[in-house]
Structure formats: structure tokens, C-alpha cells
Amino acid sequence: MDRDLQQLIEVNVKGRVFVTCSSRGITDLSIFQYYGDVIRQAIEAGISGDPSSLAFNRLLDEQIAWLEAELDRESDAREEQANQVVKDGDSPQTEREEREWLRS
Numbered sequence: 001m002d003r004d005l006q007q008l009i010e011v012n013v014k015g016r017v018f019v020t021c022s023s024r025g026i027t028d029l030s031i032f033q034y035y036g037d038v039i040r041q042a043i044e045a046g047i048s049g050d051p052s053s054l055a056f057n058r059l060l061d062e063q064i065a066w067l068e069a070e071l072d073r074e075s076d077a078r079e080e081q082a083n084q085v086v087k088d089g090d091s092p093q094t095e096r097e098e099r100e101w102l103r104s
Contacts, residue, residue, distance in 0.1 A: 001044065005051055012056075013040045016064050024071050035070075039063040 017036045026032075039060075046059045 001048070001051060005047075005056075006044075008053075009040055009043055009056065012060060013043065013063075016060060017067065020064055020067050021071065024075065026071070035067055039067065 014032070014036050017032055017039060021027075021032055021035065042063055043056065043059045047055045
């Protein structure tokens with residue numbers, strides 16, 4: 001793969017990953033770098049037989065769609081976990097602590 005194509009891939013992947021993550025409130029640079037590396041490697045492997053800009057753009061769009069789905073799944077899992085913590089907050093232990101506080 002020639003150097004110009006590698007730079008095109010790197011710049012576009014970094015930009016799209018940054019925008020996708022930032023739009024979901026993610027600001028951790030290590031996350032940008034991790035997903036950027038994963039997507040760049042997938043694109044480089046995918047265009048090895050067809051290094052055209054059309055193939056690159058198609059693969060980039062597919063990888064960004066994957067990233068969006070991945071981030072949404074993680075967000076849903078965190079939200080579900082937070083909801084479980086709230087439900088667990090209504091546990092007998094909390095009620096017992098509340099009764100003890102009322103008695104004091």
C-alpha cells in the first residue's frame with residue numbers, strides 16, 4: 001500500500017472516530033486511539049485487493065457504522081447497570097438503614 005493511501009486512511013479514520021466518539025460524549029484519547037487502530041487495520045485489510053477511493057469510503061462507512069453500534073451497545077449496558085444499581089438501592093439493607101436512622 002502506498003504512503004499517500006496510508007495517510008488518507010489514517011487521517012480520515014482518526015477524524016471519523018473522533019466525531020463519532022465525541023458525539024456520544026466520549027473524550028478519552030485512549031478510546032479514540034483504540035478504535036482508530038481497530039478500524040484502520042480492518043480497512044487496510046479490506047482494501048488490499050482494491051485500493052480505490054470508492055472501496056475505501058465504503059469500508060470506512062461500514063466500520064463507522066460498526067463503531068456506532070458498538071458504542072451504543074456499551075452505552076445501553078452502562079445504562080442498564082446504572083438502573084440495576086438504582087433498583088438495588090431499594091434493597092432491604094437500605095430500608096433497614098433508613099429505619100435505624102429514623103429510630104435515632
